[in-house]
Amino acid sequence: MSLGNPDSMNNVISKVLRYGVLLSAAVIVLGAALLAARDAFSPSASLLHYDPNQIPHGPFPVTFSSLTAGLATGSPDAIIELGVLLLLATPVSRVLFSVFLFAAEHNRAYVYITATVLTLLLFSMLVTPYIPVFGG
Amino acid sequence: MLVLELMVVIFLASIVAGVIGSLVGLGGGVVVIPILTIGLGVDIHYAIGASIVSVIATSSGAAATYVKDKMTNLRVGMFLELATTTGAIIGALIAAYVSSIAxxxxxxxxxxxxxxxxxxxxxxxxxxxxxxxxxxxKLELTGSYVETDGSTVNYNATRPAQGLAGMLVAGLISGLLGIGSGTFKVLSMDLAMKLPMKVSTTTSNFMIGVTAAASAGIYFVRGDVDPIIVAPVALGILFGASLGAKALPRAKNPTVRKIFAIVLAIAGAEMVLRALGI
Structure with missing residues (x-):
């Protein structure tokens, strides 16, 4: 498969999306199964019933450090959040791959376009949540 | 309701949302949000967190097929993403200063x-x-796709500046309201750029993942992405979107436009009603 072939761009991007989706789905399935198992054998009724007024329903990891800590103990919540992060990473990887694919086609205008999109996307995803002026 | 029951109900509803969303180029939030909030009593913040995830799942789940089938116009999508990502950042910047109700x-x-x-x-x-x-x-905003009867449809995009302007608004709305705003994307491509309907919906489908990812970070950090709700949403949507992506090539352009018009009417009415507090 030559990267300069326009057909291969569709194939590579399609594969990036498909593998990203399958990987994240597998991780979320694992997390959901563990969660179901935990609830099924839990003696605590509060865990079994969903109470919309109880916000949040329980603690779950929202930072990278709490996520890592949760994964280390095999917490179902943390595994699901990891799967969600993999899902988030899928469109980002798709943009990243397209920068290289357009470079292989020597399509300079689109290398600039996709590289700009990637920069804006990463800035928006990773930086703005921590800048107070953006409500972070 | 038991947590496990809740997860099964959300999973089944999300399959439907995934099928509809992948057909008309939206994220499924229009289906997921009212089911979660009105149907199941989930807090709106967690519903929006789930909606963001559902947009990304619909996009990635169906786009793999659409891109392979060459229904999606990659160049049009990536060119317009310049405007949606810019709009998303501006939206996040001004979110604190504008009324989300208005x-x-x-x-x-x-x-x-x-x-x-x-x-x-x-x-x-x-x-x-x-x-x-x-x-x-200059940017080769042109393409072709093959219909199921074997005929090749060639098309050119027109008025790219208007398309970009529409996408800037779409991105802005995503950043402000936490939705994929696929409706606005399809409208921009269909009405301004004059692309065939199926190209508009699949290219919108391709783009909404990036738009939603751009504003997803803040919802994650805020703790709006609740695993109990998001796990069945993500899995159901991924499954539904892959079903929808298999069905679309056989659908006719006018049929897709009709479904889109219905979903658009529901989405518009939903927003107006929510803003009016009904």
Missing amino acids: LELVFGVILLLSLIPLVRKIGEDIPVTPELVGLSK
Whole structure:
């Protein structure tokens, strides 16, 4: 498969999306199964019933450090959040791959376009949540 | 309701949302949010967190197929993403200073008004191909796809500047309201750029993942992405979107436009009603 072939761009991007989706789905399935198992054998009724007024329903990891800590103990919540992060990473990887694919086609205008999109996307995803002026 | 029951109900509803969303180029939030909030009593913050995830799942789940089938126009999508990502950042920046209620009202009304031009061309199959000139020519905003009967449809995009402007608004709305705003994307490509309907919906589907990812970070950090809700949403949507992506090539352009018009009317009405507190 030559990267300069326009057909291969569709194939590579399609594969990036498909593998990203399958990987994240597998991780979320694992997390959901563990969660179901935990609830099924839990003696605590509060865990079994969903109470919309109880916000949040329980603690779950929202930072990278709490996520890592949760994964280390095999917490179902943390595994699901990891799967969600993999899902988030899928469109980002798709943009990243397209920068290289357009470079292989020597399509300079689109290398600039996709590289700009990637920069804006990463800035928006990773930086703005921590800048107070953006409500972070 | 038991947590496990809740997860099963959300999973089944999300399959439906995934099928509809992947067909008409939206994120499924229009289906997921009311089911979660009105149907199951989930807090709106967790519903929006789930909606963001559902947009990304619909996009990635169906786009793998659409891109492989060459229904999606990659160049049009990536060119327009310049505007959606910029809009998303501006939206996040001004989110603290504008009323989301007023915004929902305005956006809902815009969606309902855009039904008029859409309905006027409801039966249109393939638009008359405009000549490829100016920026569209320079950026090769052209393409072709194969219908199931074996005929090849060639098309050119027109008015790329108007398309970009529409996408800037779409990105802005995503950043402010936490939705994929696929409705606005499809409208921009269908009405301004004159792309065939199926190209508009699949290219919108391709783009909404990036738009939603751009504003997803803040919802994650805020703790709006609740695993109990998001796990069944993500899995159901991924499954539904892969079903929808298999069905779309067989659907006719006018059929897709009709489904889109119905979903658009519901989405617009939903936003207006929510803004009015009904």
